[in-house]
Each structure stands twice: as structure tokens, then as C-alpha cells.
Amino acid sequence: MSGFGIGAPAVAAKIEELVAFGVKKIIAVGTGGGLNPNLKVGDILLCEEAVRDEGASYHYLDSNLPAHADPGLVVQLENIGHQQGLNLYRGSSWTIDCVYRETREEVDYFVHQGVSAVDMESSAVFAVAQYLGVSSAVILVISDLLRADKDWEPYYHHSPVKKAMVRACELAVNALMD
Template sequence: MDLPLLEDDLGRPALLDPHRVVPRGVTLPERAVLCFFPEVVAAVDPVRTVHLSSELGPWPVHVVEVDGAEVAVVQPGVGAPLSVIFFEELVALGVRAAVAVGGAGSLVPELTVGHAVVVGSALRDEGTSFHYLPAGRVVEADPAGIAALVAALGNVPHVVARTWTTDAVFRETRSRVERRVAEDCVVVDMEASALIAVARHRDVRLAHLLFAGDSLAGEEWEHRGWTRAADVRAALYGIACDAATIL
């Protein structure tokens, strides 16, 4: 089947470059944290804040201090397309290394709520990454990003593993979950493979830390109260900030 996603024009320049839409005269620190926990981002104490433009309205990017270093912090929306737009704009404003931190669904029962997962690779079941990298089933994460997160986690229990990145949160069928587990995926998310692809395309460093949240490991979906685990979410954000300073 001749799918548009398989068209090979990756080497050609885009008609719209992110430099053309970011605010003029604004620069950001070289390091950033893409935090998918909105309540955590809302609670930061910024040194300054700049705003990106979008159809969602002005979108804040906070600059915070972490151990004397400045780090840009943004909540990059939900899903691969939107998070990639904001990631691209951060890179256009000077970011050269980023750590993403967010939630994921557990595919295996041993990952209880709050368990930390360092993305070692991602299965590409989304559309955005195919506009940045040649077609392929799995994309490997940046080894430097993995190392930075493992160092920042220290004694915090974690696994380095594969995630299944999908666009269709309401089409995660039992048979598809079983196939993904057979391919060594332990969690499912909506952004990882696309962010890895952008980082590789733009030659910037990236690490991705996931929080095991709801569960698809049983016969029925379980929420498990993962959005209310405020302390764990805040702690993982702090770990992501520490990793950003050494990435």
C-alpha cells in the first residue's frame, strides 16, 4: 500500500521553518525540561517567562534555576504533533539538550503506580516521527540521555525499557497490547518516538523519563489514581531537572 507516511522526501527543506514563528529577540538556555505534568509546571518559581504563540493562545516557557544553571521548562501539550511543535520551537530558541518527563500506561503488571521508566527505545506507532526519520518500527534513544537519567535517578527504582508510542489512546486493543508486550514494550505513551526523531533530526540531545500511571496489563483498563500522585510527579520533575544539568 502506497502510504503518504512512506514518501521519501526527508532530505528536502520544509516550507515553514520554526525560526520564522518563534518570538524575535528571545533566547532560551541550552537545557530544557518538557514536563507533561501541568500542575508541576504551574508551581515552578521562574526567573523569567517567555511565551510561544499558538492557536491555544500564548504558551508559557519558564526559565528556572537548577543548581545555579538556567533551565527552560514547558508543558508541551499532549500527543506527538503538539509536543513536537513546541520542542522544535525550543530548539529554534537555543535549546540543545532536553529531558522529557511524563506519564505512561503500564503494559506489564510489575510496573506499579509511580515506577520510573527510562526510555531506552520506542516503537513508532504514531505519524509524526516518519516526517523526521526514515520509516522503521523502532527508534533507539540517545545513549547520553539514558546515562544522564540513570545517574540522576541514583537509588530510585527504575527500569530502562521500550515504550510503545501511539496516537490513538482510545484504540489500544487487547490484541495490540499483547503484540507490543511481545516486542518488549513495558509502557505506552503518546510522544516518545516522535521526540526522539526530532532530536536526532535537529542534532540535539534528549532523554525521556516516564511515570508508570494507569494500567492496561489486566483484562480491563485501570486508572489507578495516577494523576493524583502529586508527590511522585513532582519528584520525577526534579529528577528530570537534575538530568538536564548533566546532559
């Protein structure tokens, strides 16, 4: 799933529509800001779970429940990715509602919690899929770097990000066809 709009409400609506048409497996491909200092621009992250710091997921899951990917689908993506020669990372994402509003304190907090990336859709993908009883995964291409001790480094339109997006989409298609 790609190109559906920005943010949790947009992805929630798209998943509702896809599931209404009989889709049983959702793989969202998007971009995320790298929080983990080991991640570089253009790296591909298989998001296993998401910190819910947005509003849409709470319409699908109780606040005390985690939003997470289907572990079997993550393993499938990882196996196919390795067959394709991809260097993949696994980790979590902090999902927010508003672009450009992360504070240095928040970034520092989530880095110290071991969160790998920040995005605007992952927790909604997982929550809606969990609620509707379908399998889901999220593939994030690291498009920019957020570090508590540095200025923001955006690279959205640079070649490594574009190339990684193509590889991530190919990975998703191959997993759906497997």
C-alpha cells in the same frame, strides 16, 4: 519539558521551537500506561526507544530507522536518579496517536515483544531530536496499567503518580543542570 500538550504533533512543535532558541538537550517528562507486568503505578521508566505507531515521527525519520534516546543521557539520568535514591526502570514504549484506542490484541502483541509502556509522545521526542541533532530522553511515570488479560486500571490522579511526577521532574532538572 512538561505541559506542552498531548501527542506527537504537540511535542514535535515544542521541540522545534526549543531547538530554534538554542536548546541542545531535551528531557521530556510524562505519563505512560504500564504494559510490563513488573511495573506498578508510580514507577519511573527511562524510555530508551519507542515503537513508532503515530504519524509525526515519519516526518523526521525514515520508516526503517528506530526512534531512540541518547544512550549517554539515559545513563546520566539513571546515575543521578540512583544518587537521589530513585528506583528506576529502563525500557521501551509504544507511541500511539489516539488515547483509549489500544486493543487487547495490540496490548498482548507489544507485551510479548517486551515493550514496557504505551504513551503518545516518546517516538516523536526521539525522532525530532535525532533529526535536529540534539540529545533527548524521555522519563515516563506509570499512571495506569494495561494488561491483555485484565481491564484497564487508571490511576492518573492518585498520590503515587503525583509524587512520582515531582521526582521525575526533579530528576530531569538535575540532569539538565549537571
